[in-house]
Amino acid sequence: MSTFLVEFFGNGITLAMLGAAFAAFMAGSGSAIGVGIAGEAAAGVITEDPSKFGQTLLLQALPGTQGIYGLLTAFVILNRVGIVGGSGPANLTLVQGIMYFAAAMPVGIGGYISAIAQGKAAAAGIGIVAKRPEELAKGITFAAMVETYAVLSLLASILMTFGIPQ
Numbered sequence: 001m002s003t004f005l006v007e008f009f010g011n012g013i014t015l016a017m018l019g020a021a022f023a024a025f026m027a028g029s030g031s032a033i034g035v036g037i038a039g040e041a042a043a044g045v046i047t048e049d050p051s052k053f054g055q056t057l058l059l060q061a062l063p064g065t066q067g068i069y070g071l072l073t074a075f076v077i078l079n080r081v082g083i084v085g086g087s088g089p090a091n092l093t094l095v096q097g098i099m100y101f102a103a104a105m106p107v108g109i110g111g112y113i114s115a116i117a118q119g120k121a122a123a124a125g126i127g128i129v130a131k132r133p134e135e136l137a138k139g140i141t142f143a144a145m146v147e148t149y150a151v152l153s154l155l156a157s158i159l160m161t162f163g164i165p166q
Contacts, residue, residue, distance in 0.1 A: 012097025013089045016081045019097075019104035020074035023157065027070025027111025034063025034119025041123035045130045055129045055136050062143045063119040066111035069154040073107045076161050096164060103160035110153025118146040 042056035077100055078084040081092060092100075125139025 012092030015097030016100035019101035020077040023070045023104035023108045024074040026108035028067040030112030030115030031064045031067030034115035037119035038122035041126040059122040059125045063115045066115035066150045070111050073157045099164045106153040107157035114150040
């Protein structure tokens with residue numbers, strides 16, 4: 001079985017690059033969905049009261065941070081393996097490649113799920129702004145609570161990445 005894996009993936013660098021792509025793609029996809037959910041709610045409010053654009057835009061932007069976290073993790077992985085800012089790709093073992101791929105999973109999966117959940121919370125906050133614009137801070141707080149888990153996912157991925165022996 002390990003011979004098949006080596007033949008299929010080559011060395012560990014392929015898996016490390018797949019891990020970086022996974023982190024960026026999954027977290028970015030979740031952010032796109034979350035920002036879209038909040039944007040739909042914001043557009044409905046703006047049709048009734050265009051003066052609330054700034055408040056709704058702020059809430060719509062919140063689910064976009066997970067995509068940034070995924071991209072940051074991808075850059076860290078690519079930097080650690082020498083693809084970005086290094087002297088060329090490192091000669092990683094298959095086990096190291098698997099470790100990099102595994103390190104990308106928390107921010108990829110956590111970012112995807114939390115961005116969608118944050119988009120829903122932000123949409124609810126936009127509903128608050130529609131009826132009580134003075135309560136914007138409460139809407140932001142509800143949406144920002146979800147961010148905690150995105151940050152924990154980012155932290156787990158970064159700590160795992162830096163824990164992989166070179």
